[in-house]
Each structure stands twice: as C-alpha cells, then as structure tokens.
Amino acid sequence: MKKIFSFLFIALLFNLSSFAQKVDKVKFYEDESTVNVNLEFDMKDLLAKKALDRYLPGMVTMTFKDGSTASQKVEVTARGNFRRESCFMPGLKINFRKDSTGSLSKFKEVKLTNGCSPGDDPGQLVVKEYLAYKIYNLLTDMSLRVRFMKISFKDISGKRKPYTQYGFLIEDIDDMAKRNKMVEVEGTQYYTEQTNRDQMTLVTLFQYLIGNTDWSVPAYHNIKLIGPKEDRNVRPYVVAYDFDICGLVDPPYATIDEQLQDKISSVRERLNRGFPRTMEELKLAVGLFNERKERIISLVKNNEHLSSRNKSNTVQYIEDFYKTINDDRELKRVFVDGGRTALVGTTQSAVASR
Secondary structure, X not given: OHHHHHHHHHHHHHHHHHHHOOOOHHHHHHOOOOEEEEEEEOHHHHHHOOXXXXXXXXXXXXXXXXXXXXXXXXXXXXXXXXXXXXXXXOEEEEEHHHOOOOOOHHHOEEEEEEOOOOOHHHXXXXXXXXHHHHHXXXXXXXXXOEEEEEEEEEXXXXXXXXXXXXXXXXXXXXXXXXXXXXXXXXXXXXXXXXXXXXXXXXXXXXXXXXXXXXXXXXXXXXXXXXXXXXXXXXXXXXXXXXXXXXXXXXXXXXXXXXXXXXXXXXXXXXXXXXXXXXXXXXXXXXXXXXXXXXXXXXXXXXXXXXXXXXXXXXXXXXXXXXXXXXXXHHHHXXXXXXXXXXXXXXXXXXXXXX
C-alpha cells in the first residue's frame, strides 16, 4: 500500500510540475524579468543559406526568474532581407507549433530579435530596440509587447562556436489584436490618412521620437493594421514594429532611403513622415507624451542591461524630442508646415507614403 501511495505521490508531483511549466502568453509578455534561453538548431546550415525559406528543426529551453523551465522542439528560419545579406546572424522566426503538446506551443510562430553579430556592442543595439518597444507600450495598448532574453545560441552539429547575446521575442499580431478586442486587417491597401486619425497622430509622433523613417502604411512596411471584426467600415488602427535602424538605436549599418537623402544625412536626424495635423490635434497627443515622459526616461535610466554611455546618449536623444514638441513654433514647423502632402491627382500616393 505504501508503494502505491508513493507512486501516486510521485505521479502527482510530476503532473503538477508539468502543469507549472505551461506558459501563459499574456502573462509572459507582462513579466519584466529576463528569460535565460538555450536555442539549439543547425547554425551551420542557416548561416550558410541565409536566404532559405524553409524551417530547420531545433530545441528551445527557457529558464525563468523563479527557476522553472519550459522546453520543447521548435523550428527556426531566417527573416529580414537586409539582415540575411549583411549580418552574421539574421533575424529569426521560431515556430512553436512543431510540438502541439509542448508547454510553449500556444506561442505558435513568433519573431525573435537578436544582434546582427556576436559581441557586446550588437547586444547593446538589441537593448535599445527593446526599449523602443517598451516606450511604445507606455503610449498605447495598440502596440506589440516584447520579452527580454539572454540567449545562448548553440549549433546542433557542433560545427559552429556557441555564443550568448541579448534578444527579445515579439508578441504575435493576432494576440495583440485580441487584447484590443480587434483582428488584424489584411488584403486591402490603406493610405496613411485612411486610418484612424488620432492613432496615426500618436504613431507619427512616436516614430519621430525614436527617429524612425523606415515605415509605410500603404506598403505595409513595418506596419500592421487592426480593426474591429464586426465592422470593417471603421478606419483601421496603425501598429508600428521593427525599429532596428531608427535613430534611438543608431546601428553602424543603418542607411537612409535614397528618397530622403536630400532631407537627412543620418538616422539620428529626425524627419516627420506623417501628414499635417492641426495644433489642437497635436496638443492633445503632446499631452499624452508629456504625461508619460517621466516613465519613459525611467525606462532607460533603470535598464540594467544598457551601458552608462548608452543610457546618457539615449536620454539626451529623448530630451531633444521633448524640446521640439513643447516649443509651439517647432511643433508647428515640424508637424503642421512640415507635414507631407499627397501628389496631385491622387487621394494619396503610395510613393508619397513611403
């Protein structure tokens, strides 16, 4: 009888342990602690064929702050045209659906942001891009959440040297839309001014804050759209993502689009890529940015992974933005007089919205 009870007790502990390892997607992105990750896949194959459009088998193990772990089989592939061509390690996409019973299977397929190459400096760039997402989260719930990680990349074949670097997972667009009681809007071209005006104003100011010009609404370039499922006549809401070559991050490989080179010469130079707004509209948005300023600055100053030098530079870059938006003449110059205009004969040109 004692043996039976011992067996049942051990089985119960095993089941409780397995249950504890089930990861809740919503809580996962709400948690601010760093996840330690081991990611194993055929690095040699992926790095030799960065343009591949197929998945490679792999294994991921996550260790959380409380010591609990979650492991399962995954599939890994490269993403991002520029990074495939120019980086040692391209951006990655991880498919968790390989094991439908795994503790991480509900994540389905998500993007992983990691450094362009091994080393501390690329890791700092990752931290700054992570902070761009966190700043965006402070301004609106209609933004993709992220979870910071310390990732150990390991080659299954053992032919590539392992290395460890910072990275972060990006929330799936469908999960973000669901949080906002909406769905992703796809398959229809929307020009910038056909989207929700107030949200577009907020996103435009945010992109200006981080010094990002690498986005386009009609081309769906680093932009997603969401809207209520039951009413497709409602103007969709713009959601920005991928901030790796913005001024706040300032990577050494960043380049300016040739169409903008007569306006700016560096990604650190800010350029308004939105359309004109009234001062009343701008003042409303500026009020929100001012309200969140202290929390935005604290995000940077209190980040344990960002170097002192990068903290100082990043805070100064943000402070420069606030000087502009709180000077009425500058606010009008940049966002009223400096707003973009549609080409003659069009509602809004796709070219003009690049």
